[in-house]
Amino acid sequence: MEKKERIFKAQSKQVTLDRENRQKLDYNIGRYDQAVERGVHFFSDLDNARSQASNIKDFAVDDLENLLVGFEKRALENGSEVFWACDKREALAILKDIVLKEKVELAVKMKSMISEELEINKLLQELQVETWETDLGEFIVQLAGEKLYHILTPAMHKSRGDIATLFHQKFGLDPESTPEQITLFVRDYLREKFTRADLGITGANFLIADTGSIALTENEGNGMMTFSWPKTLEVIAGIEKIIPKLTDLGLFWPLVAVHGTGQHVTAYNSLLSGPKQMDELDGPKRMVIILLDGGRSRMFGDPEMRKALTCIRCGACLNACPIYRNVGGYTYQTTYTGPIGSVISMYLDDSRDTGFLNFACSLCGRCSEVCPVKIPIHRLLLLNRSRINENSDKGATEKLVYRTAGEILMRRRSLDRIPAKWKNLAMKKIGHKHWGPNRKPLNFAPESFSRMWRRRKHNQS
Ligand code: SF4
Numbered sequence: 059m060e061k062k063e064r065i066f067k068a069q070s071k072q073v074t075l076d077r078e079n080r081q082k083l084d085y086n087i088g089r090y091d092q093a094v095e096r097g098v099h100f101f102s103d104l105d106n107a108r109s110q111a112s113n114i115k116d117f118a119v120d121d122l123e124n125l126l127v128g129f130e131k132r133a134l135e136n137g138s139e140v141f142w143a144c145d146k147r148e149a150l151a152i153l154k155d156i157v158l159k160e161k162v163e164l165a166v167k168m169k170s171m172i173s174e175e176l177e178i179n180k181l182l183q184e185l186q187v188e189t190w191e192t193d194l195g196e197f198i199v200q201l202a203g204e205k206l207y208h209i210l211t212p213a214m215h216k217s218r219g220d221i222a223t224l225f226h227q228k229f230g231l232d233p234e235s236t237p238e239q240i241t242l243f244v245r246d247y248l249r250e251k252f253t254r255a256d257l258g259i260t261g262a263n264f265l266i267a268d269t270g271s272i273a274l275t276e277n278e279g280n281g282m283m284t285f286s287w288p289k290t291l292e293v294i295a296g297i298e299k300i301i302p303k304l305t306d307l308g309l310f311w312p313l314v315a316v317h318g319t320g321q322h323v324t325a326y327n328s329l330l331s332g333p334k335q336m337d338e339l340d341g342p343k344r345m346v347i348i349l350l351d352g353g354r355s356r357m358f359g360d361p362e363m364r365k366a367l368t369c370i371r372c373g374a375c376l377n378a379c380p381i382y383r384n385v386g387g388y389t390y391q392t393t394y395t396g397p398i399g400s401v402i403s404m405y406l407d408d409s410r411d412t413g414f415l416n417f418a419c420s421l422c423g424r425c426s427e428v429c430p431v432k433i434p435i436h437r438l439l440l441l442n443r444s445r446i447n448e449n450s451d452k453g454a455t456e457k458l459v460y461r462t463a464g465e466i467l468m469r470r471r472s473l474d475r476i477p478a479k480w481k482n483l484a485m486k487k488i489g490h491k492h493w494g495p496n497r498k499p500l501n502f503a504p505e506s507f508s509r510m511w512r513r514r515k516h517n518q519s
Contacts, residue, residue: 062391063414070385070418075496079215083386086214087377093320094374100312100322111313112432115368118267118300122358125267125300126349132270136332138345146407149350150181153292156346157185160290162256166248168274168281169193170261171209171371172294172350175393175406178259190251192280194244201228207387209394210318210373215386248280258288258342262295263370264310265349268303271331272347275314275324282326291342293330297349298367304329310370313430317372353406366401366438368431375425375435381418390415397425397435401442416442474509478502 073079101107118125130140143149153176156162165187167173179200182189191200195212199205202224206212213221218237225240226233235243260281264273272293274281285291301310307327315321334341357363376382376396387395392403392412400415416439425435447456466473481502485493493500505513 060411060414062411065391066385066389066414066418069389071496073386073389074384079386080384082215082217083383085217086211087383090211090320090377094316095320097316097320097322100316107309107313108430108432111309111370111430112368114301114306114309115370115431116365118302119298119358119364119367121302122297122300125302126265126297129265129267129270129300130349132268133332133347134270136270137335138270138332138347140347140349143348143350143352145350145352146176149176149294149348149352150178152346152348153178153294154181154185156290156292157182157187157257160256160344162187162290164188164190164251164255165257165259166190166192166251166255166284166288167196168258168260168276168284169196169212170259170294171206171393172261172296173259174206175352176294176350178294187257190248190255192248192252192278192284193276194241194278194280197244197248198224201225205388206393208373208376209371209396209399210376215388248283252283252287255284255288256290258284258291260284260291260293262293262299263314264307265295265300266304266307266329267300269329269331271304271329273307273311274328274330275311275326276328277319277321277325279326282328285328285330285342286340289342290344290346291330291333292346292348294348294350296354297351298354298369314370314372317374317428317430353409356405357402362441363401363405363438365433366398366405368433369398369402370431372430374428374430378424378428380420380422380424385418397439398433401435401438404442413442413446416446470506470508474506478504 098104133140141152143152157165165182167178167189169191173179179189191197193212196206198213198216198221199207202216208214216224221237221240222231222233222235225231225235225243229243229247231240231243260272260274262272263275266273272295274285276282301307311327312323315324318324330345333343333345354367357367373396375398379397382396390396390399390403390412392399392409392415393406394403397419400412400418403409403412403415419436419439421436421440423436426433426437429435482500485500485502
C-alpha cells in the first residue's frame with residue numbers, strides 16, 4: 059500500500075470519529091445546503107440550464123486547441139503577454155523570472171486553486187517575497203499555517219471561536235471578537251498591503267476565447283484590489299478554463315454562484331481584458347497570462363475522461379459527498395478534494411499516487427446529481443477504478459475474491475443451512491478485523507430471509 063493511501067485510511071478513521079470536527083462540517087455544509095435550496099429557484103428550468111452549460115463546456119473542451127489559440131491571439135492584441143506552461147516546473151520558472159526582473163518585494167493573491175496546485179507560496183517564500191492571501195477564508199488558513207480545506211470554502215473546518223482565538227494569538231484581538239470585527243480588522247490590515255504590493259496574482263474562473271479576457275468572480279472585492287493596485291498582474295489558468303464566448307457568462311456566472319454559495323449572482327464579477335490603457339485610471343501596467351497544462355492533456359487525450367475537464371469548480375459535489383462530509387478535506391492530501399478531486403488528481407502533475415481515492419467512494423451518485431455541468435462523476439470514478447485494476451496485479455486478486463464471493467452467495471440454500479451462531483462465530487474469527495472496531499458487530503438472524511418469506515407465505519395460504 060502506498061504511503062498516501064496508508065495516511066488516508068488512518069486519517070479518515072480519526073477524522074470520522076472527531077465529533078467536534080463533524081459538528082463544524084455539518085453546520086457549515088448545512089448552511090450551504092439551505093442557501094442552495096433557496097438559490098436554485100432562481101432558475102425557471104435548472105435542468106435545462108445545466109444541459110446547456112454541459113454542452114457549451116463539452117464543445118469548448120472538444121475544440122480546446124482552436125479556442126486557446128484564438129484566446130491567445132486576442133489577449134496579445136489586448137496588450138497582455140501569454141505564456142504556455144507544460145507543467146508546474148515551467149509555470150514556476152516563468153513566475154520566478156517575473157519576480158526577479160520586476161524586483162517584487164510584496165505580492166497579493168486572490169484565491170485560486172491553481173496557485174495551490176503549483177505551490178506558488180513556497181516559491182515566493184524561497185524568493186523572500188512577502189506574500190498575502192487576500193480572500194478572508196484563505197487569509198485565515200494562511201495565518202494558521204494550513205492548506206485549503208475545501209475548493210470554495212477554505213476555512214470550512216473552523217468555527218467562529220477557532221477563528222477568534224487565531225486572531226487573538228496572531229494580532230492580539232479580543233478572543234471574543236465577532237466575525238464583523240475580524241472582517242473589519244482584516245480589511246484594514248490588507249488595504250495597506252494592497253497599496254504597497256508590486257505583484258498581484260490571480261487564477262481565472264473562465265478564459266473567454268472571443269475577447270481574450272479573463273473572467274473572475276468573488277464576494278469580497280479583494281480580487282478587484284489584487285488586479286487593480288499592483289503594477290504587475292500575473293494570471294495563471296488551467297487550459298480547461300476556456301469558454302467560447304463572452305455571452306456564455308450569462309449562463310455560467312449564475313450557475314457557479316448558485317451551486318457554489320447559493321447566491322443568484324456573486325457580488326463582484328470582473329472581466330480583465332489586458333493591462334491599463336492610456337485613457338484608464340487604474341489597472342496593472344503589465345499583465346502576464348500563464349496557460350497551464352499540468353497533466354490536463356492526459357485527460358484531454360482520453361475521450362471518456364475528457365468530460366472531467368468541464369468542471370467549473372463550484373464545489374457542489376464536495377458538499378454533497380457523504381465521504382467528504384465524513385473524512386473532511388485534508389485527508390485527501392491533494393489540492394482538489396472530494397469526488398472531482400478523486401477523479402482528476404491522478405492525472406495532474408505530482409499527484410500520480412492518488413489513484414486509491416477513486417476507491418474511497420460508495421458510488422451513491424449524489425455528486426453527479428448536483429453537478430451544474432452534468433459530469434457523471436461516479437461513472438468516471440468507476441472508469442478510473444477499472445483502468446487502475448487493468449494495470450495492476452491487484453486486479454487478479456480482486457477478481458478471485460469477487461468470483462469466490464459470487465460463487466458462495468449464489469448458493470443461498472447451502473448458506474441458509476448453516477446455523478446463524480456458526481456464521482457469527484466465523485465473522486468474529488475472520489471478518490471482525492475488516493468490519494472495523496467502530497461498527498456494531500454483525501449478528502446473523504436466526505432465520506434467513508428466504509426461509510422467513512416461505513414460512514409467512516405458507517402461513518397466509
Ligand atoms: S465536478 Fe461539477 S459539482 Fe464538482 S466542482 Fe466541478 S462543476 Fe462543481
